[in-house]
Amino acid sequence: MGPYHAVVVHFPIALLTTATLVIALRAFSDGALARSTDRALVPLLALGVLSGAAAFAIGLMVWPLEAIFSSPLGRNHILAAAWTLAYWALLLATRWIQGPAVWDGFTRWVMLGLAILGGLLLAITGALGGHLMGTPTAASEGLRLLGWEIYTTYYVPDTTLALIAAAVLVLLALGWWGRRARAAV
Amino acid sequence: MKRIALYASLALFVGVLGVSWYTHGTGVVRNDPARRISIPERLTVPLQVQVAHNGTTIFFRYRWPSPRAGIFHDVLRYDGNAWVVRGDAVPGPQPDGLHEDRVSMMVDDGHVPEFGRYGGYITVGRRLAGLSDEVSGREIQAHPYLGQRLALDEATKYLPATRQNLDDWAATVPEPDQQALVAAGYFLDLWHWRAHRSNPVGVADDQFVGAGRLSDSGRGPYATNWDAARRQPRLMLDRARVGRSALNWDDIVQGRVGQDDVYYLREDQAVPFDAAASWRTGDTIPRRILRSSQGSRADIAVSGRARWADGFWDVTLSRRMDTGNPREDKIFTDRGIYQVAFAIHREATGGRWHYVSLPFTLGLGRSAEIEAARFEGETPNWQQRPANVTLFYPGQVNWPLVNSTRHAGAPNVRAGVPVRYRHSEDQLAHYGIEMEFNEAIQRQWRLTILGGLLLIAAFGFALNALLRRQGA
Numbered sequence: 001m002g003p004y005h006a007v008v009v010h011f012p013i014a015l016l017t018t019a020t021l022v023i024a025l026r027a028f029s030d031g032a033l034a035r036s037t038d039r040a041l042v043p044l045l046a047l048g049v050l051s052g053a054a055a056f057a058i059g060l061m062v063w064p065l066e067a068i069f070s071s072p073l074g075r076n077h078i079l080a081a082a083w084t085l086a087y088w089a090l091l092l093a094t095r096w097i098q099g100p101a102v103w104d105g106f107t108r109w110v111m112l113g114l115a116i117l118g119g120l121l122l123a124i125t126g127a128l129g130g131h132l133m134g135t136p137t138a139a140s141e142g143l144r145l146l147g148w149e150i151y152t153t154y155y156v157p158d159t160t161l162a163l164i165a166a167a168v169l170v171l172l173a174l175g176w177w178g179r180r181a182r183a184a185v
Numbered sequence: 186m187k188r189i190a191l192y193a194s195l196a197l198f199v200g201v202l203g204v205s206w207y208t209h210g211t212g213v214v215r216n217d218p219a220r221r222i223s224i225p226e227r228l229t230v231p232l233q234v235q236v237a238h239n240g241t242t243i244f245f246r247y248r249w250p251s252p253r254a255g256i257f258h259d260v261l262r263y264d265g266n267a268w269v270v271r272g273d274a275v276p277g278p279q280p281d282g283l284h285e286d287r288v289s290m291m292v293d294d295g296h297v298p299e300f301g302r303y304g305g306y307i308t309v310g311r312r313l314a315g316l317s318d319e320v321s322g323r324e325i326q327a328h329p330y331l332g333q334r335l336a337l338d339e340a341t342k343y344l345p346a347t348r349q350n351l352d353d354w355a356a357t358v359p360e361p362d363q364q365a366l367v368a369a370g371y372f373l374d375l376w377h378w379r380a381h382r383s384n385p386v387g388v389a390d391d392q393f394v395g396a397g398r399l400s401d402s403g404r405g406p407y408a409t410n411w412d413a414a415r416r417q418p419r420l421m422l423d424r425a426r427v428g429r430s431a432l433n434w435d436d437i438v439q440g441r442v443g444q445d446d447v448y449y450l451r452e453d454q455a456v457p458f459d460a461a462a463s464w465r466t467g468d469t470i471p472r473r474i475l476r477s478s479q480g481s482r483a484d485i486a487v488s489g490r491a492r493w494a495d496g497f498w499d500v501t502l503s504r505r506m507d508t509g510n511p512r513e514d515k516i517f518t519d520r521g522i523y524q525v526a527f528a529i530h531r532e533a534t535g536g537r538w539h540y541v542s543l544p545f546t547l548g549l550g551r552s553a554e555i556e557a558a559r560f561e562g563e564t565p566n567w568q569q570r571p572a573n574v575t576l577f578y579p580g581q582v583n584w585p586l587v588n589s590t591r592h593a594g595a596p597n598v599r600a601g602v603p604v605r606y607r608h609s610e611d612q613l614a615h616y617g618i619e620m621e622f623n624e625a626i627q628r629q630w631r632l633t634i635l636g637g638l639l640l641i642a643a644f645g646f647a648l649n650a651l652l653r654r655q656g657a
Contacts, residue, residue, distance in 0.1 A: 067593040072619045073612075074593065075630050083637045090645035097649050106188075107652055110195065134607055148209065151615035155629035156205050156636070157212025164636040167201045171643035174190050178650035181187060 001061040002133070009055040013126055015048035016088055020119040023091075026103055027112035038100065045092035052085045059129075072153045073132050079154055080125040087118050191651040198644040205637070213625045214618060216277065220317040222621050223277025223538060225578050228614035230540045232288075232527055232574040236557035237565035238506060238549060243517050243557065244488055244565050245376070246501040247288045249576070251531040253440065254493035255286035256448050258381040258473055261410065261418050262434050265466040268417050271434075272472070276315070279533040281438050285381035286493075287530040287539075288500055291394065292515045292547075294523050296370030297344060301524035302603040304544035308342035308373070308394055309583045310354045315537035316581055317621070320354060330357045331397055341398035345584060346371060352585045363396050367512050371395070374515040376485050378500055380493075382407040385449040386475045389485040389502050393513050401513040403480020407473045410450060412458070418470045420455040421462075422447065427454050431468040444493060452476040481510045488564065523547040525555065527574055540576035543605055543613075577610040580617020 019041060026038045059081065060068070068074035091114055095102055102111055127139035128150065140150050148154065156164070216223050235246040259272030260283060272283025291308075293300045299307045312320040320340045326332040340354055347363060350356040357363070366372070375398065378389035383406045391401040412419045421430045427447045435441075442448045450471040458470075477483070484504050491500040506517035515523065527542040546553040555572040558565065588595050594607055608616075619626055 063593040064590045066591050067595070069627055070591045070620075070623055071593055072616060072626075075627075079630065079634050079637070082634050083641065086638050086641045090641055090648075093645055094649055094652070098652050102652065110191075110648075110652075113195075147206070149615065151612045152210050153619060153626050153630050154209050155213065155626060155633045156209050157629070159212075160205055160208045161632055161636050163204055164201055164640050167197050168636075168639045168643040170197060171194055171640075171647040174194050175643070175647035175650035178187060178190060178647065182650070 001058050005055060005058045005062050006133070008051065008058055009126070009129065012048050012052035012055055012088075013122065015044055015051060016122050017119065019044045019048055019088075019091075020115045020122075023111055023115035027108045027115075030103075038103070042092065042096050045088065045095060049085065049089050049092050052081075052088065056081050056085055071132075072151055073128065075153045076150055077125065077128040077132050080121065080128055084118070084121040084125045087114075087121055091115065091118055187651050191648070194644060194647040194651060198640065201640060205633075209633075213622050213629055218276050220621075221276045221315060221319065222317065223275075224580075224618055224621075225277070225532070225534075225538070225540075228578050228618075229610055230529065230531070230576045232529065232540075232542065232576050233571035234527065234545075234555055234574055235565075235567055235569060235571045236547060236555055237560050237567065237569070238517065238519070238557050239560050239562065239565075240519060241506060242503050243506050243549075244501055244503045245290065246499070246565075246567060246571075247527070247529075248497055248499050248571070249288070249529050249531075250496055251286055251493065251498050251529075252496060253282075253532075254380070254444055254498075255282065255284065255531060255533055256380045256384075256444060256493075257283050257437060257442075258285045258379075258471070259283055260432075260434075260437070261470045261472050263431075263464045263466060263468040268470075270411075270472060271469075274535045277534060277538050279535070282440075282533045283437075284530070284533040284535045285379050286498060287380065287528075288378050288498070289528045290376045291526050292374040292376070292523055293525075294370065294515045294521065297373060297524075298601075299345070300373060300526070301544050301546070302601060303584075303587070303598070304526040304604065305342070305528070305541050305579075306582065306587055306604070307345055307584050309579075310340070310343055310345075310348070311352055311583050311585050312340060312354055313537070313583070314339040314341065316583070324355075328355055328357075330360060330363075331355075334360065335397055335399060337397045337399075342394050343397050344371060344373070344395060347396040351588060357396060367395055370511075372512075374513075376502060376504075378485075378487070378491070378502060380491075380498075381449060381471075382473050382475070383478075384487060384491050385451060386477060387487045388478050388483060389487065390478070391482045391484045391504075391514070401481035401484070401510065403482035404476070404478055405482055406478040407475050410470065410472050410474045415460070417460055418458045418472075420450060420452075420474055421458045421470050422450060423454050423456045430459075430462060431464070431470050434467040434469045437469060450474055481508065481513050484508045484510070484514060517549060519559075520550045521548075522551050522553055523549075527576065529576060537579075537581075539578075541579050542574045542576050543610060545572070545574065575610040577614040578617065579613065580619075581621045582613075582617050586620070 022037045022041050026034045131140050233248040237244045261268045262271045312318050322338050331337045348356050372393050372395040375392040376389050383390050386406050388406050410418050424430050486503050488501040488503040508514045524544050525547045526544045528539045530539045545555050547555045549557045558569045
């Protein structure tokens with residue numbers, strides 16, 4: 001399935017990279033072009049996430065799961081792909097739910113920040129995939145310089161997992177409070 | 186208020202991502218003597234190699250960094266009541282520094298084709314000595330061929346075709362087939378220089394790898410200095426020749442005995458042990474008796490003096506190109522191409538705690554990764570540039586694993602794709618360590634993925650609940 005993964009993965013890369021540019025344009029501009037491209041943002045994100053999910057599924061069939069789960073580079077690619085997919089799904093949901101109001105005031109900068117982070121995740125996933133297939137780029141060296149030796153698996157210790165669990169609870173509580181506050185208005 | 190909550194959500198999300206980045210890769214990989222795991226601080230070490238020949242003798246010169254001269258091996262120390270062995274092998278560095286430095290080289294002439302593609306990996310079977318699941322010495326000794334016929338007492342390197350089943354160290358092919366394999370050239374020559382057990386008598390041990398790691402015929406350069414019945418050394422230093430009967434423990438462990446001192450027990454500088462002598466606590470006698478090696482096992486000589494200086498070993502070995510023993514040695518001929526792989530031990534390590542190289546081609550008058558210089562006379566002048574080799578700590582990766590469904594590259598191995606095509610030394614070092622913790626790392630990795638997904642989902646929920654909805 002390797003060649004098919006290589007073909008399909010072009011779609012989320014192209015669509016989500018375009019989405020990043022659209023978000024950047026809209027964050028900095030209220031002009032006609034920015035508003036026009038923003039109208040295509042939800043379809044762009046939806047297609048990007050769907051094609052990303054397809055690429056993820058096909059990617060899991062390139063090698064036996066036992067093999068890819070035993071490879072540090074393979075594990076890293078899967079982790080980055082899973083997080084990237086979830087992250088862009090979050091952006092899709094946000095733009096869909098919030099509508100054009102997401103560009104009002106300060107939240108446009110929130111969207112820009114989230115898009116930049118999503119673009120980085122996408123780039124890391126793609127770079128790791130390319131490295132896994134035998135075509136490393138300078139991105140791998142860049143990650144090393146930032147403190148991640150990509151030949152070692154990205155995992156966090158139990159204490160960090162506990163911190164993540166606590167953060168999840170706090171975020172859920174904040175969200176629950178926000179919903180109640182809105183309902184009360 | 187909602188804006189503050191929004192900022193708090195953003196800060197929490199980004200902050201936790203930051204903590205994840207800062208702490209990643211910690212909490213699992215650690216030294217674990219119970220599982221025979223000890224990971225060196227440095228994962229790669231450079232080695233420089235030069236080769237020269239004059240048509241009859243071939244010379245290999247090795248130079249590699251070592252923080253100190255590891256010239257001692259195990260010893261017998263008098264503790265006031267009895268002689269006690271110190272310097273037994275342990276996972277990783279021996280705490281008292283009592284394990285010698287070494288350089289070794291495996292050589293093939295094309296009869297073991299996998300060696301030229303995968304180097305020493307092909308010699309690492311399942312459950313070898315030093316691995317976390319090592320087979321016991323008793324099992325090896327009880328094996329009808331390995332133990333009783335070949336006199337092996339631990340699970341050593343072997344070549345794949347010497348077994349009927351790649352996964353089973355004990356499934357040796359019948360002895361006639363083993364002999365036929367060797368006669369067909371299916372073995373690797375092994376040059377093995379030891380700073381304590383061979384260097385003081387001017388030789389490197391001459392061995393080979395077939396059904397196991399075996400020694401060439403003849404007598405080796407060392408024997409054990411232990412009288413088991415009397416529980417005392419067999420020999421001690423000859424005071425008349427070297428000025429003392431024993432070394433001092435503190436001098437040894439504090440590095441006050443150097444290369445130019447008598448730090449070894451050579452047969453011609455020793456006398457029978459005298460139990461009645463006035464031994465003092467801390468008197469120490471080497472546990473190895475050095476002697477001249479004989480026969481085919483004595484083929485490899487140290488050329489000049491092997492010396493450690495300024496943090497580097499400089500060792501030159503020489504051997505007749507044609508030893509006349511084609512069943513134990515690889516015969517070198519001018520215009521020939523050979524495959525070689527190197528290893529060193531340093532910082533008082535033994536066994537599998539070494540640094541190894543990928544395979545290299547060696548050409549004698551032929552284009553190759555390492556090209557031997559032709560010279561006239563007795564000794565080379567070493568004018569040619571050395572070949573730079575990267576040695577790496579190999580961790581626990583065995584040949585059955587490389588060929589199994591747990592290795593994504595197994596189909597490539599079956600297709601004969603060389604290891605170098607997809608892996609670098611640095612990568613192999615990290616992979617070798619990760620394989621030592623594969624299950625624990627997989628568990629932590631799965632939890633990390635799950636934690637990240639939950640964090641993203643929770644952040645999305647909070648973000649959308651705190652942002653103003655369209656039309657709201």
